[in-house]
Amino acid sequence: MTFIESMFSYSGKTVVITGGGGVLAGYIAEGFLEAGARVSLWGRSIDSLGAAESKIKSRIKVPEGALHIFQADCMVKSDLEAGYDEVRNELGAPEVLLNGVGGNKGKCDFNDQDIELFMDILKMNLVGGMVLPMQVFTREWIKAGIKGNVLNIASMSSYNGLSGVWAYNAAKSAVMNLTVGTSREFAKHGIRVNSISPGFFVGKQNHDLLIAQDEPLVLTDRGSKILDRTPMSRFGDFADLKGAVLFLCSNTAAAFVTGIDVPVDGGFLTDNI
Numbered sequence: 001m002t003f004i005e006s007m008f009s010y011s012g013k014t015v016v017i018t019g020g021g022g023v024l025a026g027y028i029a030e031g032f033l034e035a036g037a038r039v040s041l042w043g044r045s046i047d048s049l050g051a052a053e054s055k056i057k058s059r060i061k062v063p064e065g066a067l068h069i070f071q072a073d074c075m076v077k078s079d080l081e082a083g084y085d086e087v088r089n090e091l092g093a094p095e096v097l098l099n100g101v102g103g104n105k106g107k108c109d110f111n112d113q114d115i116e117l118f119m120d121i122l123k124m125n126l127v128g129g130m131v132l133p134m135q136v137f138t139r140e141w142i143k144a145g146i147k148g149n150v151l152n153i154a155s156m157s158s159y160n161g162l163s164g165v166w167a168y169n170a171a172k173s174a175v176m177n178l179t180v181g182t183s184r185e186f187a188k189h190g191i192r193v194n195s196i197s198p199g200f201f202v203g204k205q206n207h208d209l210l211i212a213q214d215e216p217l218v219l220t221d222r223g224s225k226i227l228d229r230t231p232m233s234r235f236g237d238f239a240d241l242k243g244a245v246l247f248l249c250s251n252t253a254a255a256f257v258t259g260i261d262v263p264v265d266g267g268f269l270t271d272n273i
């Protein structure tokens, strides 16, 4: 085994990615598969998981049996427990939990915020997107003595709230806060907890907020402001996330790294006058 393989090979390791039908999850899954992992994608809709599986297989060669899908609502503890059991039996006990559930719906002035919608977004990003899956996985890991690790997805809005997306801001700042707190609590079990904060990647949810027209490309006012404040002057390419993820989830390369967030943002957070 080469030095690089000893740091970054995921051969023989099992990774669970929630929100598996999502855009980010698909590219991150691809990175883990390319590094030799077995990957299980979890999501609510078996159709979108099947579509995600096909997309991945159209982009890279996936070894037989290395990619698994499981229908689970991450807000439902019994679904998560059933998923853990199935993955342990079919692929081997998972050692990485990548929490990929989350997202935003719309944008409004604070006083126009619908409270039901606020609660939905908060719960999706914080409870389904982090708390409940982490509870299920870390209980199992502690019981079995597995030194697993969790990677949460925070956001630019964890650092400084973005305008008009109140519940998303509240949830993502909490994701970062709880990443730090839980890393402290689980360190004694050898379990690490970190997060990444993707900058601006054009996905399903934010496409219309950023792009007014695809061809020829016309940005919205918000999209232009973001690029003006991104020193690398572009939106993220989803493949940009793979390196940070493979580093943080490697128990060799990141053996002594816990409770941190790695922004992958083209320098957006450095913006200043």
Ligand SMILES: NC(=O)c1ccc[n+]([C@@H]2O[C@H](COP(=O)([O-])OP(=O)(O)OC[C@H]3O[C@@H](n4cnc5c(N)ncnc54)[C@H](O)[C@@H]3O)[C@@H](O)[C@H]2O)c1
Residues within 6 Å of the ligand: 018, 019, 020, 021, 022, 023, 024, 025, 042, 043, 044, 048, 072, 073, 074, 075, 100, 101, 102, 103, 104, 124, 128, 129, 153, 154, 155, 156, 197, 198, 199, 200, 201, 202, 203, 204, 205, 206
């Ligand atoms: N796209 C970006 O630019 C960007 C930037 C920063 C952070 N993020 C974060 O990255 C994560 C993934 O974002 P994305 O752009 O890929 O979004 P996406 O909407 O493409 O993926 C999210 C997936 O989660 C699934 N999901 C929602 N609730 C669920 C539940 N209860 N159980 C199971 N699955 C559920 C959705 O069906 C969807 O497939 C989110 O946390 C998002 O906030 C994205």
